[in-house]
Amino acid sequence: MADLAVRLGGIPLRNPLLLASGIWGESGDSLAGAWAAGAGGVITKSIGSESRRGYPNPTVETYDRWGLLNAMGLPNPGIEEYPREIAAARAQGATVIGSVFGSDAGEFARLARRIATTGVVAVELNLSCPHAEGYGTEVGSDPADVERIVRAVTSEVTLPVIAKITPNTSDPAGLAAAAERGGAAAVSAINTLRGLAIDIRLRRPVLAHGLGGLSGAAIKPVGLACVWQIFERVKVPVIGVGGISSAEDVLEYVMAGARAVEIGTAVTFDGIGVFGRIARDLSGRLDELGFARLEDAVGTAHPARGRPAGAPAGNGPTEA
Numbered sequence: 001m002a003d004l005a006v007r008l009g010g011i012p013l014r015n016p017l018l019l020a021s022g023i024w025g026e027s028g029d030s031l032a033g034a035w036a037a038g039a040g041g042v043i044t045k046s047i048g049s050e051s052r053r054g055y056p057n058p059t060v061e062t063y064d065r066w067g068l069l070n071a072m073g074l075p076n077p078g079i080e081e082y083p084r085e086i087a088a089a090r091a092q093g094a095t096v097i098g099s100v101f102g103s104d105a106g107e108f109a110r111l112a113r114r115i116a117t118t119g120v121v122a123v124e125l126n127l128s129c130p131h132a133e134g135y136g137t138e139v140g141s142d143p144a145d146v147e148r149i150v151r152a153v154t155s156e157v158t159l160p161v162i163a164k165i166t167p168n169t170s171d172p173a174g175l176a177a178a179a180e181r182g183g184a185a186a187v188s189a190i191n192t193l194r195g196l197a198i199d200i201r202l203r204r205p206v207l208a209h210g211l212g213g214l215s216g217a218a219i220k221p222v223g224l225a226c227v228w229q230i231f232e233r234v235k236v237p238v239i240g241v242g243g244i245s246s247a248e249d250v251l252e253y254v255m256a257g258a259r260a261v262e263i264g265t266a267v268t269f270d271g272i273g274v275f276g277r278i279a280r281d282l283s284g285r286l287d288e289l290g291f292a293r294l295e296d297a298v299g300t301a302h303p304a305r306g307r308p309a310g311a312p313a314g315n316g317p318t319e320a
């Protein structure tokens with residue numbers, strides 16, 4: 001059976017399948033449940049300085065099986081309350097990555113310093129939520145801001161720092177390069193795509209907040225294109241996120257350049273069993289494709305990095 005273990009910016013993972021931030025990660029027990037179901041690691045929901053209730057309902061609109069539109073508004077209990085959930089997850093053996101969101105470099109650094117004391121193996125910076133005023137995309141769209149925030153965090157904590165990049169920009173690879181300059185150990189891409197749904201009978205947006213973020217199968221091609229471009233631009237490992245619900249999806253991301261992936265919306269549609277199912281299928285698919293280790297498949301769809309002899313040339317994504 002192919003070896004699924006990977007190292008990610010110094011972090012050893014038993015497999016590359018991470019629970020994405022914000023889905024199923026409210027409590028220590030739910031994080032531990034994802035771990036028990038076979039995830040290689042679990043990422044907490046994004047935690048801020050103070051507790052936030054988030055936006056009023058409705059906060060989620062579901063599109064059959066191809067997508068979710070959400071505007072939760074980053075609900076969380078705040079950095080002083082949440083560590084007990086991390087402790088509960090770790091007590092059940094989980095490898096936990098802490099996600100934080102802030103409004104500027106100083107706030108990110110304070111949050112990262114605090115969460116680094118909880119036993120997490122890495123810190124992911126939410127520089128990319130598309131619907132929270134003053135946070136996420138609003139502080140993560142300018143490369144200079146991204147570099148400043150990441151540098152402030154990496155000079156404050158010794159743990160690996162993962163910068164989560166927004167797709168709501170013309171140059172996601174430029175943001176990833178800025179994160180790398182700031183000292184990020186890895187970058188993850190993508191967060192949700194800004195989106196909107198209208199209730200034509202009520203003549204108003206479906207979500208109470210109006211604008212939301214689209215996730216799920218619909219965004220997979222966008223996530224793949226971002227990972228592809230980022231892989232060509234940076235040296236640090238890339239974590240692929242967006243619309244993954246099968247081993248084939250994982251392999252697409254891996255061949256585009258991802259060393260690990262995050263899975264979110266598929267948990268909502270298929271349940272937490274997705275992790276075990278995908279891990280099993282992934283080993284089988286790697287065997288069929290002749291890869292002894294998942295790491296050997298990273299980036300192999302890029303022309304210079306191992307497309308099999310005789311495979312048709314020029315079928316990779318191109319830049320217009």
Ligand SMILES: Cc1cc2nc3c(=O)[nH]c(=O)nc-3n(C[C@H](O)[C@H](O)[C@H](O)COP(=O)(O)O)c2cc1C
Nearest residue numbers: 020021022046126190191215216242243263264265
């Ligand atoms: C309901 C919901 C809540 C989310 N909350 C967060 C969050 O707190 N922090 C974050 O970085 N990303 C958050 N995300 C984005 C996901 O982590 C992920 O980047 C995105 O959904 C794309 O992956 P997917 O298609 O597998 O869901 C959230 C997504 C959803 C659907």
